[in-house]
Amino acid sequence: MIIVMKPHAPQAAVNRVTDLIQEKGLETHLSVGKEVTIIGVVGDKNRLAGENLRILPWVDKLVPITESYKLSNRKFHPEPTRVRVGNHEIGPDTLTIMAGPCAVETEEQLMTIAREVKKTGAQFVRGGAYKPRTSPYSFQGLEEEGLRYMAEAKKEYGLNTICEVISEKAIEAAAKYVDMLQIGARNMQNFQLLREAGRSGMPILLKRGLAATIDEWLNAAEYIIAEGNPNVVLCERGIRTYETATRNTLDLSAVPVIREKSHLPVIVDPSHATGVRAYVAPLAKAAVACGADGLMIEVHNDPEHALSDGPQSLTFDCFGQLMTDLQAYISLAGRKL
């Protein structure tokens, strides 16, 4: 940490800061400029908890140097993490495709979609049983019934399964039926839910919050890993900006940024990011081209009648075509399905 003093801070003010830090057992290093003095602080900054140095007299600002996340930080874990789900490994060698409807609607719908998803070579079927919806009057999901259909799809087609959870109760239920849990964007800083996801020991897909910085996202991952569960995969799904031509703005730069800052796998969801079917395929290719470890894509047998997010769901034809087109990009990335 670095402490920047205000211009022409008197010596006594500087001493007060350095004395306080040294009393706590940390070292200080002064750089005395013509106008400004800066104080480098060396040591365990947890010892300074309960000292708000920033509001001491003549202190201008504090500049943190080290990130607050450790377990999700590449600096302390240089090898990329591989998250095993069933017989599949999410990581640097594979390109993981999670496809399926936004919401599980009926058994028949899910089985029809799962069969198609399997046919294309995707490894996961996704489907929401607990839907966080902006309005209380929108369809909220089939809950445990939906989970049962997911388990059936797994059994019938040998697909891995993933489902969003929105409460402790949903985690308990989902853990019995599916292979991987998803924490949605709106819950990325629901710290209670993160801790419970950590305690479940299940593989977790952690979506980026709508307005979360990459640092906050990695801190959210830290909550899960700190409970002893290292099986975290990140998912970029668009951030909120002023632009309204797409539902959110897909931040593909997050892929190389995460690669540099963290060892966790990162996948991309172009369906939720754009909200428009026609933009899904080009951005799916782009995601693979910039190094993503996988894709989450909405597919529906009848998008015109989907109960949730139909306009962004691919038809079977579009999805089949995309999977065919993606092969060359996956090979270029040195990966395989």
Added chain:
Amino acid sequence: MIIVMKPHAPQAAVNRVTDLIQEKGLETHLSVGKEVTIIGVVGDKNRLAGENLRILPWVDKLVPITESYKLSNRKFHPEPTRVRVGNHEIGPDTLTIMAGPCAVETEEQLMTIAREVKKTGAQFVRGGAYKPRTSPYSFQGLEEEGLRYMAEAKKEYGLNTICEVISEKAIEAAAKYVDMLQIGARNMQNFQLLREAGRSGMPILLKRGLAATIDEWLNAAEYIIAEGNPNVVLCERGIRTYETATRNTLDLSAVPVIREKSHLPVIVDPSHATGVRAYVAPLAKAAVACGADGLMIEVHNDPEHALSDGPQSLTFDCFGQLMTDLQAYISLAGRKL
């Protein structure tokens, strides 16, 4: 709802849309322009659930006309809501001040602050017992112990009390000890928590999410009210923008916007919005001047040693001065403490 067709849509495509809508028992009204046909839809649009009109052939876009929130909508409830908490009423006649530390740290700390808060004429003491923190390594709150101190402060000084809740368990605990529950910005779209807050029947302070639109905020309020609990107060606390000179950007225009769209009271929290002590007082005055129903302000007996958010907390001197200065603004607003 209005449906806009793409330029030069063939008659058959227009018919397909209008037939489908009429089959569901709604009326359609055509406006046929030189290039574009638009279809006005009249009737209960819930009947169209499961029809994704937007992706029918030749449909360009759907324009919603009515808001999805009803119970929090001023159109259907023109009179301003007054929320009673203990002997105090939050609403158009009063200016409600909620002041106290970000986090409850010790019994002594809370009692010291509560005494001071009472002295200034504020009606509520606030204090966090469950703290949502970006990093899992930051202080997370005293939990039930903190709530007990709140109850004591209430008893000793006759103040109303408010505390943030972050889980069902926290709601149950807090309902036993405090007068009003706060849903924090990070949980504004934790729909499970909103429903539970609704079921508690307690007065709820609903903070705006960091990247929530005003429409989403009112939909979040709708979740609470739809559970039969109309005692909702909104709190503007800054939104996330590109500007970094303040922690968030306080959106004071939200006050007159809410006044127009909703009947719910709205208060302002300049402490969390700015993150800087020196900006709290000017923005507190501004909030009262533009019509806010109250203020939430962080006050600490020893900000230099606060365990959370010290840099934005007012000292007793600053807070006392602000309360004195506010009197004239409160009178100008036609309100009283």
Added chain:
Amino acid sequence: MIIVMKPHAPQAAVNRVTDLIQEKGLETHLSVGKEVTIIGVVGDKNRLAGENLRILPWVDKLVPITESYKLSNRKFHPEPTRVRVGNHEIGPDTLTIMAGPCAVETEEQLMTIAREVKKTGAQFVRGGAYKPRTSPYSFQGLEEEGLRYMAEAKKEYGLNTICEVISEKAIEAAAKYVDMLQIGARNMQNFQLLREAGRSGMPILLKRGLAATIDEWLNAAEYIIAEGNPNVVLCERGIRTYETATRNTLDLSAVPVIREKSHLPVIVDPSHATGVRAYVAPLAKAAVACGADGLMIEVHNDPEHALSDGPQSLTFDCFGQLMTDLQAYISLAGRKL
């Protein structure tokens, strides 16, 4: 400036950085932590131009300590600037009101509005003769003809006049007719125009860019002042965010932030910020309450037929009422019209 090295940077890499800096005649101060070494740099950093230290091997990041703007910086000019325009002084003792139509449309329109503006006690009439419009098909202004009407209004009613300029040619023309030039939000980083505004020697109102940080805004002011023209007044007019209930988001925290960072006066334009007539009055009061040096407000004799921005223009009745209501807030701020 501080240079942060990557964790476990070898000594040779640290030496390469410090040697390079010392060769240029600056001092370095090391803080060697367990993982990270930081280098404080003391001296004139202009000597480092042409050295991109940030991409030297093992350098993690550079942290600037001092602002790049000097002439607009309060640190080097603690006294608030007073900008004299005609017989009026914009600064800490006055509350300056600039009111008038978005666009000058006809002589009669401007004279009618100017008479009303004068009657309320405002000191400036504003009116656009060169209109920057998103679409080339919108009304673009009367140009020099509009300026002549401004000069007439000044003569007839003794008002100071202000007009936006969008090109060198416009500056030349406007300098002949009006008292103060306005640089609009879209031109805040039109550096060529800023320099020419500086060279004109005229008082300049510099609006904040739609997505400008406060630091960029003060750097834009620096361009003007660096040409020898210290007569700069800043104008906060809303920034672009994701919220669509208002046209832009008025950032009132910018007022106390500017007060701390700069000595320049700052006024607020609630009309352009919100785009909605009903929100102008509450936010005008809020602006005065949080310390603004003035207001820019759109007033029109017939908003229903205004050629530009009618929906946000106040009628004479509304404006008269607002001016009456503002008196108490102006007195509370220790100012006078």
Added chain:
Amino acid sequence: MIIVMKPHAPQAAVNRVTDLIQEKGLETHLSVGKEVTIIGVVGDKNRLAGENLRILPWVDKLVPITESYKLSNRKFHPEPTRVRVGNHEIGPDTLTIMAGPCAVETEEQLMTIAREVKKTGAQFVRGGAYKPRTSPYSFQGLEEEGLRYMAEAKKEYGLNTICEVISEKAIEAAAKYVDMLQIGARNMQNFQLLREAGRSGMPILLKRGLAATIDEWLNAAEYIIAEGNPNVVLCERGIRTYETATRNTLDLSAVPVIREKSHLPVIVDPSHATGVRAYVAPLAKAAVACGADGLMIEVHNDPEHALSDGPQSLTFDCFGQLMTDLQAYISLAGRKL
């Protein structure tokens, strides 16, 4: 255009609106709902200029249906535009690479870089002679001297040349020396400059403004084309968001969105968007994968000593490797260099 009336608007208020519209020679179509009446307006809406329908009594809002840009709109020009520059065509069959230094610094520097750029197969050398810089104290460019070096590089290596212009004077000078003019992000709404660029008849590269919506960007293109110059190429270069891990947030979804809304070619600049060298290559590949017509990339012979934007410039080795890697993506896109 659609006009939405407030709930329960009286018949007289509806009549006032429809009468006014019909008087101007447009048609109206009513959709009368239980609560809300909406009025479809058919005809040339320019006839309504000077009528601010939005503030008529009982009018709730206006919903525009057709875009204000026509000449840049794909609806009226379905074939993709091909912009010819020298012997090269920017459009759907080619992948255009513009590479070079941020700023032209010396003759030797530019010639060295141009030779390398040529060797890799890129078709354009870029280089700034007029630099818009946030601070007036940063290097501002060599101006006409820089342009002369550009002309030399063209002559020596047969490369096409492009240079940013920031004023009418710069347009005049650049038109003599280079093949294509660039309007930078900060000038995207400098309408005077857009008009002059249009009048020059030169091919124009129009960068997206830092906070410009796609609609505003296409309206800016409209200013140029409306002057009789259809040779406009768009360039996505990152938008301003709250995320600070990259300098701006590259909005790759803009590529398919532009493809749908406009016939103009669109290229991508990952160097300015990210500001970090390591992120350029992955995002360059992503841009090609999602359909971009080209790339603008900063390359420098000695990034450690570049006078502007060194940290994001590729070395010759990195750039050569990227050009090699891109070949497969260019082929997959059905394009050639």
